[in-house]
Amino acid sequence: MRYGKFLRLVLWEFEEIWHFPTLELIAGIAIFFGLSTSSTITVLPSARGLDVEFALSRFFMFQMLLIAVLFARSIAGCIEKREILIFFTYPVKRTSVLASKFLINLSLTFIIFGSVVIARALIVHLEPWNTSVLIVLFILFLQTFFLSTLSLIFSIITKRTWAAMLLVIIFFFTISSALSQLEPPFKYLFGTDPIFYCLTMGFTHYTFEDFTVALGSIVITSIVFLLTSFIYFKRMQVD
Amino acid sequence: MDSIIITNNLTKRFGKIPALNELNLKDGGGISGFVGPNGAGKTTTIHILLGFLKPDAGTATVFGLDCWKQSLQIRQKVGFLQEHPTYPNAFTALRFLEHVANLYGLTQPRQRAQKTLKEVGLIHAAEKAIGTYSAGMLQRLGLAQALIGEPKLVILDEPTANLDPSGRLDLLEKIRQLHNDQGIRFLISTHILPELEKICNWVSIINEGTIVDQGHIEDLADKYSSNTYRITVSDPSALLEALKKQAFIERAWSEENIIYAKVKDIDAFREEVPRIAAAKKMQLIELRPVYGALEQIYSKVMKREEQ
Numbered sequence: 001m002r003y004g005k006f007l008r009l010v011l012w013e014f015e016e017i018w019h020f021p022t023l024e025l026i027a028g029i030a031i032f033f034g035l036s037t038s039s040t041i042t043v044l045p046s047a048r049g050l051d052v053e054f055a056l057s058r059f060f061m062f063q064m065l066l067i068a069v070l071f072a073r074s075i076a077g078c079i080e081k082r083e084i085l086i087f088f089t090y091p092v093k094r095t096s097v098l099a100s101k102f103l104i105n106l107s108l109t110f111i112i113f114g115s116v117v118i119a120r121a122l123i124v125h126l127e128p129w130n131t132s133v134l135i136v137l138f139i140l141f142l143q144t145f146f147l148s149t150l151s152l153i154f155s156i157i158t159k160r161t162w163a164a165m166l167l168v169i170i171f172f173f174t175i176s177s178a179l180s181q182l183e184p185p186f187k188y189l190f191g192t193d194p195i196f197y198c199l200t201m202g203f204t205h206y207t208f209e210d211f212t213v214a215l216g217s218i219v220i221t222s223i224v225f226l227l228t229s230f231i232y233f234k235r236m237q238v239d
Numbered sequence: 240m241d242s243i244i245i246t247n248n249l250t251k252r253f254g255k256i257p258a259l260n261e262l263n264l265k266d267g268g269g270i271s272g273f274v275g276p277n278g279a280g281k282t283t284t285i286h287i288l289l290g291f292l293k294p295d296a297g298t299a300t301v302f303g304l305d306c307w308k309q310s311l312q313i314r315q316k317v318g319f320l321q322e323h324p325t326y327p328n329a330f331t332a333l334r335f336l337e338h339v340a341n342l343y344g345l346t347q348p349r350q351r352a353q354k355t356l357k358e359v360g361l362i363h364a365a366e367k368a369i370g371t372y373s374a375g376m377l378q379r380l381g382l383a384q385a386l387i388g389e390p391k392l393v394i395l396d397e398p399t400a401n402l403d404p405s406g407r408l409d410l411l412e413k414i415r416q417l418h419n420d421q422g423i424r425f426l427i428s429t430h431i432l433p434e435l436e437k438i439c440n441w442v443s444i445i446n447e448g449t450i451v452d453q454g455h456i457e458d459l460a461d462k463y464s465s466n467t468y469r470i471t472v473s474d475p476s477a478l479l480e481a482l483k484k485q486a487f488i489e490r491a492w493s494e495e496n497i498i499y500a501k502v503k504d505i506d507a508f509r510e511e512v513p514r515i516a517a518a519k520k521m522q523l524i525e526l527r528p529v530y531g532a533l534e535q536i537y538s539k540v541m542k543r544e545e546q
Contacts, residue, residue: 008341015334016327083325088291090342091315091388237292239253239283 005092009100017074017104026066030059030112031119048124049132053196055120056113056136056143063113064147064172070105071151072164079159084238098152098233102226106148113140135199139192146190146218149225156229156236185213190221242266243392244288244426248297251283251448258283260448261297266426267441267455270418273428274435274537275445281428282322284445285396289319301392315343318385318393322400324377328370332361332380335369336387343388351387359383359413374401378410386417392424393417399434411438436533444540452540461528463539466505470498471525472516481515499529 075098078084087097114137121133150171155164179189185207188194194206194214203211242265249262259280264273275281286292287299290310299306301313326335333352340348356362359379364372372380378398385393395414399407415438417423429435435442436456443453452459466489472478475496482491487504502508509526516523 005342005344008338012327012338016329081325082321082323083327085291085321086324086326089289089314089319089321089384090339091311091344092342093311235293239286239292 006096006100009087009092009096010104013074013100013104014108017070017108027112029062030066030116048121048126049130049136049200051124052117052121052126052133052136053139056117056140057192059113059116060143063109063143064168066112067105067109067144067147068151068165068168070109071148071155072161072168074101074105074155075152076155076159076164077161079156079238080161082238088238094234094236095230098156098230102148102152106144109148110141110144113144132200135196138199139195142195142215142218142222143192146222149222149229152229153225153232156233185210188214189217190214192218241268243268243302243424244271244300246284246287246297246299249284249287249294249299250296251280251287251292251294258448259287259294262445262448263450264443264445265453266424266443267439268424269440270414270425270427270438272435272439272442272533273426273445274430274432274442274533276430276541279445280448281445282396283448285319285394285426285428288394289314289317315388316391318388318390320378320381320385320393320395320398322396324381326369326377326380326384328368330369331366332356332369332372332383333365335380336383339384340387345388355383355387358386360409375403375406378402378406382410382413386423390423392426394426394428396428397430398427399429399431407434414438432534432537439533442533442536444537446541451543456533456536457527459536459540463536466502467529468500468502468508469525469527469529470500470512470523471496472498473522473524474519477519478512478516478521481519482512485511485515487511 078101084097088094117133117136117140118128121128121130121136126133147168151164151168154167154171158164158167175190179187179191182189188206188210191214194210197205198208198211206214244264244266246262246264249259249264250257251259262280262284264284273281273284283292287294288301288306290306290313293307302316304313306313330338333349333356336352336355337348340351345351353362353365356365359382361376361379361383364376369377369380378401382395382398385395398414399410402410411434414425414427418425418438427435427439439456441453441455442459444451452462454462470478475493475498479491479493479498482488482498482500485508487502487507489501489503491498491500493499500508512526513523
């Protein structure tokens with residue numbers, strides 16, 4: 001029964017997001033960022049994986065903005081407008097409410113951008129199950145997961161839509177700027193390039209240490225953000 | 240009936256601002272009113288009862304369950320209508336209630352949703368988007384979502400706010416009907432007293448985060464009335480003559496076959512009147528204090544507090 005309630009919350013959230021008027025626009029812009037390039041047909045066979053990875057990096061900024069907006073609207077907005085009280089009135093766990101919101105927003109974003117990655121792979125004549133494409137999808141998932149947990153924690157702490165969105169952007173630019181000043185391997189904290197190159201070509205461009213720092217920082221930070229958000233949400237007081 | 244809502248020295252502060260100060264609330268078992276001026280702490284109390292807020296000190300229980308630690312179990316038994324509810328505007332009422340029914344773990348959620356919409360008189364608008372609803376329709380929807388889980392207790396926070404007079408009467412009649420037919424208990428928070436008086440048997444008065452008085456309306460009326468009683472008997476003129484001779488009566492008079500008596504000694508009066516009626520072989524139909532409207536009790540309680 002508890003499982004049924006969780007699925008119902010997921011469905012509820014999905015139906016609300018589906019009514020989001022700009023969802024179609026988001027998908028359109030994602031496709032534009034992912035697929036628009038003049039040299040797609042002439043990509044060399046050896047560079048096709050890189051081309052797909054390049055497509056991913058091209059829409060990263062848009063992906064970050066989209067996740068920030070979706071989470072801010074779905075979670076911070078819900079608290080700000082006191083819509084969250086509706087959920088707190090019914091016999092469902094707070095963690096289930098948050099998990100459903102997190103899951104649907106994460107999935108929706110991953111599906112939109114994952115589809116663009118697969119479409120890009122097909123354009124450059126790569127099968128979707130090609131190792132390079134799967135690695136790009138894995139990186140896309142890590143990236144989406146990290147940005148989602150970042151947006152989640154800011155949404156819950158600020159409880160304000162605009163504040164949550166702005167903080168995600170400010171945090172990202174501050175971190176990027178600070179990290180670029182550092183020396184390897186710390187330069188690669190939260191970076192996806194070492195992960196892609198190490199997984200596709202071995203440790204030729206980046207060291208094992210660079211790879212571990214990049215992957216570990218994303219995974220550990222995401223988990224810490226996620227757990228902190230859930231604990232805070234569970235104990236949060238709403239009036 | 241026993242109280243199911245009990246708070247003991249409940250205290251809550253928002254920063255430096257005290258919201259509740261050692262509040263001791265209990266319900267009367269039937270339809271209970273929770274009255275007080277704006278900002279007195281009514282909504283804060285309700286939010287603690289539902290587990291939205293954690294008390295700083297004291298305890299709050301509903302059905303014997305701790306409101307903060309066991310709020311999930313409490314919410315399974317309690318329906319709640321917020322003061323300014325925000326529902327998903329894009330949903331139809333039927334779809335929304337179907338989701339809610341599922342969250343309560345009910346079987347046949349769609350049928351339950353339809354039945355509840357019918358019960359609150361919204362079935363005609365079941366397929367309309369909630370965003371198109373009027374204030375009155377939203378309030379009915381609010382009542383529907385509070386009732387769909389088959390609650391044993393329903394908490395209504397300012398339920399008649401934004402309703403026109405006929406909408407208010409309809410809602411109050413619905414509450415009375417639900418209590419009589421299904422035995423649902425209600426806690427109604429409001430500052431509009433004449434409405435409450437029509438349906439409540441118990442009232443708790445809150446001011447500045449403290450319960451200043453609470454009890455059955457008759458008892459409070461007794462407490463704050465000016466010792467005037469109303470007596471209905473089968474032979475009013477005979478009783479009136481007898482009463483005028485009694486030392487515990489200050490003054491007695493008759494209006495349309497009903498006797499009114501200003502009493503000096505209430506205990507003697509309550510003891511003697513039934514005896515006199517029995518001695519004169521007349522039927523005692525009614526003996527109760529004449530009290531003003533709940534509004535008068537409320538104003539007397541508040542005045543006493545000010546002093």
